[in-house]
Amino acid sequence: MTQSLIFVQRKAIRAVGDDESSGCSVSLNTLTFVSTCSRPIMKGEELPGLLVNEIGGMHGILHDHVEFLKKHFCLITMKEFLENKKNMSKKVQAVYLWWHKPVIDKDLLQSLPNLKVIANSGVGMDHLDLKLVASFGVKMANAPCAVSSSTADTGMALLLASARRLVEGYHVAVSPGMEYCEADFLGVEVTGATLGIIGMGSIGYKIALRAKAFEMKILYHNRTRRKEQEEQAVGALYCEKIDDLLCQADFVMVVVSLTPQTHKLIGKREMELMKPTATLINISRGAVVDQEALVIALRSGVIRAAALDVTYPEPLPRDHPLLKLKNVIITPHLGIKTDKATRMITEEAVENILAALAGLPMPSEVHPS
Numbered sequence: 001m002t003q004s005l006i007f008v009q010r011k012a013i014r015a016v017g018d019d020e021s022s023g024c025s026v027s028l029n030t031l032t033f034v035s036t037c038s039r040p041i042m043k044g045e046e047l048p049g050l051l052v053n054e055i056g057g058m059h060g061i062l063h064d065h066v067e068f069l070k071k072h073f074c075l076i077t078m079k080e081f082l083e084n085k086k087n088m089s090k091k092v093q094a095v096y097l098w099w100h101k102p103v104i105d106k107d108l109l110q111s112l113p114n115l116k117v118i119a120n121s122g123v124g125m126d127h128l129d130l131k132l133v134a135s136f137g138v139k140m141a142n143a144p145c146a147v148s149s150s151t152a153d154t155g156m157a158l159l160l161a162s163a164r165r166l167v168e169g170y171h172v173a174v175s176p177g178m179e180y181c182e183a184d185f186l187g188v189e190v191t192g193a194t195l196g197i198i199g200m201g202s203i204g205y206k207i208a209l210r211a212k213a214f215e216m217k218i219l220y221h222n223r224t225r226r227k228e229q230e231e232q233a234v235g236a237l238y239c240e241k242i243d244d245l246l247c248q249a250d251f252v253m254v255v256v257s258l259t260p261q262t263h264k265l266i267g268k269r270e271m272e273l274m275k276p277t278a279t280l281i282n283i284s285r286g287a288v289v290d291q292e293a294l295v296i297a298l299r300s301g302v303i304r305a306a307a308l309d310v311t312y313p314e315p316l317p318r319d320h321p322l323l324k325l326k327n328v329i330i331t332p333h334l335g336i337k338t339d340k341a342t343r344m345i346t347e348e349a350v351e352n353i354l355a356a357l358a359g360l361p362m363p364s365e366v367h368p369s
């Protein structure tokens with residue numbers, strides 16, 4: 001199988017995918033790496049160099065991913081690269097960013113004359129200077145298909161946990177001698193409640209699908225309105241203005257990418273527009289919400305609660321006021337992390353890199369805005 005065939009095959013899957021409405025194929029997943037990306041290695045063929053931060057250890061690529069990557073690339077770690085820059089720099093044709101590492105700066109880009117593509121292990125690209133990378137003629141890709149289901153699940157898990165006060169309840173249940181009365185832990189009913197989704201890309205859409213099963217009313221705001229049939233499929237109503245969504249929703253779910261336009265998108269004014277009984281859920285990036293304003297809003301009852309998979313910084317300093325509030329749930333940016341999603345991320349990265357190296361359009365190319 002040639003690289004171009006691989007791409008055509010995947011493109012065909014996308015075109016008929018059972019998840020067309022979210023813009024992603026869901027067919028590329030299994031619990032082991034799929035073989036659609038693999039190709040026979042010709043005798044004597046030199047595999048393209050793929051720069052990765054490190055292998056294994058606390059922050060490095062998982063070993064089973066390494067085995068898969070080695071079928072397509074000659075892996076070069078940052079350590080090997082820095083120790084032998086002269087020989088290695090020309091070999092590197094692609095970089096795989098594993099949880100934002102290695103850091104891509106001008107120095108690194110200048111030292112990689114044959115670099116053609118950078119693939120990211122996730123959907124958010126805010127850690128990368130897209131314009132800088134593009135100015136070196138290097139293409140970029142993310143992995144939106146791989147992460148949409150797992151991230152949508154995290155959003156719903158946070159919504160349910162906050163509504164039903166599961167974390168508070170857990171602490172009481174496991175604390176010896178803790179007493180509680182029947183009226184404690186009154187939560188908020190999710191069935192029939194209104195969910196406002198800010199950001200209706202593939203993750204937002206999958207949240208809507210899940211919320212529909214919970215019989216929620218769904219409002220959404222997005223830069224571009226979804227097609228009528230997509231809206232109807234999940235029963236979502238479009239709010240052209242975020243404010244209209246904020247003042248009606250019982251749960252506000254933030255799913256936008258972090259850009260200069262979305263930085264502190266949800267601030268004091270927006271929280272004051274929300275119902276005092278509303279819950280804010282953030283699964284995008286911490287900086288999309290003004291955290292100082294959030295602390296005040298949570299302390300003073302401007303909103304009921306918050307559930308955050310993302311904060312700034314990550315992790316929060318131990319003495320951060322958000323960590324002291326009972327009406328907050330915080331998880332350590334685990335949104336996309338499932339066994340299946342992480343494997344799919346690496347598959348999607350390989351698919352993108354192979355397409356770029358073959359001079360073909362990449363399935364999930366990212367352009368600077």
Ligand SMILES: O=CC(=O)O
Binds near residue numbers: 122123124147335336
């Ligand atoms: O945070 C997760 C991602 O960017 O995919």
